[in-house]
Amino acid sequence: MSRWERQRRVPGGFWLGWLAVVLDVPAAVLTEAAAGTRRAGPPATTGPGRGSAATARPTGRPGAGPRPGRTTRGGGARAVGNR
Secondary structure: OHHHHOOOOOOOHHHHHHHHHHHOOOHHHHHHHHHHHHHHOOOOOOOOOOOOOOOOOOOOOOOOOOOOOOOOOOOOOOOOOOO
């Protein structure tokens, strides 16, 4: 759902049907809105949260890049040393 909200994905027919039921909106309205979004093409990839690790610029510090075997996505909390 968050990808729909961030305009990274457009829900397909199955989900549009359920969204119409939950939101009490005619399915045709949602289907037409989804079709319009698809015709408009992908969203711009600028702004906060739109970049990716593959396109990120290196900082010049050794070891500054992502660690092997770890993902660069997610929202989990990080452990912080003693303050």
